[in-house]
Amino acid sequence: MLERISIDPEICHGKACIKGTRVPVHLILEMLAAGDSFADILESYPFLTEDDIRAAIAYASLLATEEIRTIPTVA
Template sequence: MNWTERITFDPLVCHGKACIKGTRVMVSVILDNMAEGATESEILTSYPSLSAEDIKAAIAYAAELCSERSVVIV
């Protein structure tokens, strides 16, 4: 999955936060929904401008971010 084909950063859209191209749906919204237990189907129903590939791109983006740094839990 090449997330760069589906995710954009534009300072004029959602304050430059990662969004799905052509929408104002932030990647963080998709991930927050998934973390709360929402299914892909539920997310697609709530955000009809999204596709299953957009959700996969959000996951791939998050995975890449996680591989770039460590988080120390104290």
């Protein structure tokens, strides 16, 4: 799935996009979070596929599994 995601500094300021498009992954995720269905997204972006939407979800899942460590601030 992740081969459907590209990150190119020359496209969308380097944000993760669906490969071959200028549709950022975050836009798809925002639409899903707002309650839009796959069908809604495909109606808005007919050149995308259901697998592209699934790839966006898989990419978000990968990012969510990263371990975040806080750095103590100096008072």
